Amino acid sequence: MLHSLTNNAKLVIQFKRTLFWLTNDNRFYSANKIQNNDVDPLRLIPFLLMHVGCVGILFVGTSTAALVLASILYVLRMFFITAFYHRYFSHRAFECSRKFQTVMAIVGCTAGQRGPLWWASHHRSHHLHSDTNKDPHSPSQTGFWFSHSLWFLTPKTYLTPENHIKDWLIFPELKWIDKTDWLPFVGLAGICYALGSLLNTFFPGLETSGAQCLVWGFFVSTTCLYHATYAINSLGHLWGTRRFETRDNSRNNSILALITLGEGWHNNHHRYPRSARHGLYWWECDIAYLGIILMSAVGLVWNVQKAPSSLTAKNQDAT
Ligand SMILES: [Zn+2]
Numbered sequence: 212m213l214h215s216l217t218n219n220a221k222l223v224i225q226f227k228r229t230l231f232w233l234t235n236d237n238r239f240y241s242a243n244k245i246q247n248n249d250v251d252p253l254r255l256i257p258f259l260l261m262h263v264g265c266v267g268i269l270f271v272g273t274s275t276a277a278l279v280l281a282s283i284l285y286v287l288r289m290f291f292i293t294a295f296y297h298r299y300f301s302h303r304a305f306e307c308s309r310k311f312q313t314v315m316a317i318v319g320c321t322a323g324q325r326g327p328l329w330w331a332s333h334h335r336s337h338h339l340h341s342d343t344n345k346d347p348h349s350p351s352q353t354g355f356w357f358s359h360s361l362w363f364l365t366p367k368t369y370l371t372p373e374n375h376i377k378d379w380l381i382f383p384e385l386k387w388i389d390k391t392d393w394l395p396f397v398g399l400a401g402i403c404y405a406l407g408s409l410l411n412t413f414f415p416g417l418e419t420s421g422a423q424c425l426v427w428g429f430f431v432s433t434t435c436l437y438h439a440t441y442a443i444n445s446l447g448h449l450w451g452t453r454r455f456e457t458r459d460n461s462r463n464n465s466i467l468a469l470i471t472l473g474e475g476w477h478n479n480h481h482r483y484p485r486s487a488r489h490g491l492y493w494w495e496c497d498i499a500y501l502g503i504i505l506m507s508a509v510g511l512v513w514n515v516q517k518a519p520s521s522l523t524a525k526n527q528d529a530t
Pocket residue numbers: 337341443444447448461477481
């Protein structure tokens with residue numbers, strides 16, 4: 212009797228922990244562990260599994276349809292991260308309606324980079340404390356790999372530091388999206404599999420399948436998306452040129468700009484974070500900005516912020 216009671220109590224505790232995990236609840240970690248800055252194996256495992264999933268290409272093969280799906284999902288989700296998680300939610304570089312903001316918050320979660328409030332709060336912390344010991348991801352402070360892909364796997368970065376995103380807390384729907392950020396991400400995996408199965412049934416000539424679209428569209432595309440985004444936090448502060456003498460080590464890098472739709476103009480961005488345009492000259496390719504201009508032209512967004520013309524006119528630090 213006593214034994215079954217103990218087992219029941221253990222089950223309840225385990226159920227609660229799982230629930231806390233699934234809703235990003237601060238009770239998941241004990242008060243003394245929440246400040247721990249060591250990588251938590253429990254958080255590392257799902258991240259590693261995304262990489263292991265890519266090995267599936269050896270078993271499912273490839274097809275033009277699967278490659279096209281992977282490319283579309285890469286570009287689309289990079290745009291959601293770049294234009295919305297970064298330029299909108301983190302820097303308020305433009306405005307849009309509450310409905311559109313909600314839709315973009317949900318589709319942004321399909322990138323598997325936590326919710327928009329979590330992302331924006333840590334990014335704002337990065338700008339506040341760039342390349343100091345308070346920066347959540349600085350290669351000069353904690354080394355390349357920690358700044359690239361380990362900093363978000365620690366108990367310390369599990370929660371959303373709400374003091375940095377007080378302006379968004381008036382929207383309860385954003386808080387809910389942040390709490391269940393994994394739902395759209397897992398949903399995308401299901402959509403990839405279902406799409407591949409449908410193509411296999413109705414268009415067998417495409418020679419694809421549910422498993423193939425899952426591996427290429429979800430695992431491969433997401434893993435590439437991960438490392439391109441993370442490269443801005445790591446390489447974006449190590450590799451490239453510095454047009455402006457900012458307080459940090461941010462760099463401009465055309466290769467990073469190409470693979471991240473414009474985020475590689477990171478030194479420009481640190482000089483004037485509010486600007487929706489990161490590539491300051493016509494030759495500084497900034498595809499996300501073109502997308503923002505397009506959305507502005509059709510009335511989806513407005514009040515698009517730009518860096519002062521003095522920055523480009525003098526081509527030097529205007530402070
Ligand atoms: Zn930076």
